[in-house]
Amino acid sequence: MFSLNSKIAIITGAGSGIGKSIAELFAKQGAVVHLLDLNKSAADATLEVVKDNQGKGFSYESNVADQQQLQTIVRKILETSERIDILVNCAGIAHVGKLHTTAEKDFDRIYSVNVKGVYNTMYSVIEHMQKQKNGVILNMSSIASSVGIPDRFAYSMSKGAVLSMTYSVARDYVSDGIRCNCISPARVHTSFVDGFIKANYPGQEQEMFDKLSKTQPIGRMGTPEEVASLALYLCSDEASFITGTDYPIDGGFLKIKI
Template sequence: MSDLKGKTAIISGGGSGIGKSISTLFASQGVHVHILELNSEASEEVCKEIAADGGSATGHICDIASHQEVNKTIQGIQGNIDIQVNNAGIAHIGNLEGTSEADFDKIFQVNVKGVFNCMQAVIPKMKSQGGGVILNMASVASMVGISDRFAYSMSKGAVLTMTLSVAKDYIKENIRCNCISPARIHTPFVDGFIAKNYPGKEKEMFEALSQTQPIGRMGTPDEVAELALYLCSDKAGFITGTNFPIDGGFVNLNT
């Protein structure tokens, strides 16, 4: 999308999975990408891949759960910040009784406070420059009940409602804010989860998890990245305060 050329984007968790696909796709469209990552090796590798393809990217080691680190990192980025994609997050399996206080606090610090930290740090810059786009990564778990995902669902529900609040409060500042709610996406995390929890039954479990989407398969990180690209482009200039499921029919077609 030519309207993205020359713009600058911050992408948290841009070193792997969905974040990596978003980073590489945005860079291919002429966006200078700033990757916020805890994993320095993953960040460096993605930046090298982007550079090898003629794109431009900068890696920043940053714990998004730290208000101080996020502020320091974002304030240190020179020039406009046109786009912010809050993608970084962690998962947790367990119902209410199976969620310890430590589990709950950890999920909240990364998935909720992390998004808060990043948005609060970037909003003043976007206001001063006359606008910008924020895209948050929620989940179908923010919309429907999913078994054994109590803390994770809580955190993604917060992401959804924070998105709506920011969209409402800053619409007059020309700041658009939307979120994406993926169902199960085939990332290395999914493969690792299956290998760890179902040794010897990897193929069987992969198929079972794929079939939880009515379309009969998992989504791909690239499919999510394409939606993110559109929502962050000027072509989506009339869209704000909206949640976009990308779920193979999971929300509306499951019975």
């Protein structure tokens, strides 16, 4: 079950965090993974892990806000693979702030990566998937797309857009055999979380980590590996009846009151 044998998968943000875990798991399950990240050395490091585990893949320096660059990468992939089976959009950036503390340049930066970046990658592969009459797109949204999170105005805007784009693409291309879903994590323990706490709460790292962990009713943050396992299911043939759906992975944040 959950084999991705010989499937061609593009994963953005594959150099760290959730994207890295998804790339490593997909390769372990047999996919040929194409790893895109703004930080080429990080993408290369993920590729090393993939190859050390007898997986197959390629790495690329990629700015998801640059549509022309993405289309060039997709053309390179198609020259050797002739198809693209899976696209996973993990590239994204965060922002802390309310409406009145969010500068226009910060709003535009979040939009260019989290919204336009997802549009650009989907735009770059959709016609190829239409020709194949088959394909899976998985976007990384957030629980911030569904509920109000304090001090996350621009970030919430961007993830709400990802959610609605997912629904739209699922509806428009279902007759072409293309499935499109999204995952909405709550807090996931990545290096970004550690860096955020260190930068904003020096000397209080452990206290703040515990506090943020307990905002999930289950009592801890999620792990990138747990999100990757859900991504594997949604991109596998076992999920062939699932499209146009958002999957919270949140330790009970949305539905359990404590």
